[in-house]
Amino acid sequence: MSCSRIDCGGGTIIRKVVILTAVTEHTSPWMTLWNRHLSLNVHMSGQCGDSIRFDCPDEAATDRLGTRIAKSVVEGVVVELNGQLGAGKTRLVRAICDGLGIDAAQVNSPTFVLLQFYTDGRIPVAHFDTYRLGDADEFLAIGADEFTNGSDWLCLIEWGERVAEFLPDDRLRISISATSTDARHVGITSTGGVSSALLQRIRENMTESDG
Secondary structure (H helix, E strand, O other), X not given: OXXXXXXXXXXXXXXXXXXXXXXXXXXXXXXXXHHHHHOOOOOOEOOOOXXXXXXXXXXXXXXXXXXXXXXXXXXXXXXXXEOOOOOOHHHHHHHHHHHOOOOHHHOOOOOXXXXXXXXXXXXXXXXXXXXXXXXXXXHHHOOHHHHHOOOOOEEEEEOHHHHHHHOOOOOEEEEEEEOOOOOEEEEEEEOOHHHHHHHHHHHHHHHXXXX
C-alpha cells in the first residue's frame, strides 16, 4: 500500500509511502504495451491499492492535475471517474483531453449519448458516461467492451463504479469530491501492475511540476 498527498496549488508535498508488491511470473499484454510506450520494466501485480490524494484549491489546479495525467497515459488504459453530480468529473476529463491536444470545446458530458470519441489528440479517447444507463448490461450493449478490453483507446468512464463488473481488473480509479465551491479533493488509486506504473508516472510528473 502506498499513499501520497500532494497540494495541487504548488505547496509542500507530503508523502507517506509503504509499498507492498506482489509480482507474478508472467507479463500481461497491457504491460507489454506499457513498456513499449514508457520503457518501464514492471511486472503484473495483484490489487496494488497504490494511491495519491490531491487537494485542488480551485478549478485551475484541477486543470493542472488533468494536464499531468494526460502526460502520463497511453493507449489501452481505462480510467474510472466517480463522484457526486457536479463534483467535476467532466471538467477533469476535459482537462485530460486538453492535455492530450484534443480541442477541449468538444468535450462535454456524454450523458444523453453515453459515448463520445475524440481522435484529434496524441492518443484517441473514448469518453463514457454511465449515469443514465438503465442497468450495467446496457454498457455492453453499446459495445463498450471493444474499447475497454482493447489496446487502441484511452477510456475515460464517468460514473465508472456503476459498471465496475465489466471493467478490466487493472484500471485507474479517480474519486472526486467538492470541498468548497471551486476546491476539489481528488483520490487516484491503481488496481494492478499497469495502473500502478501509470500512477507512479503521475506522481513523478506532479513532483517535477512543483519542483
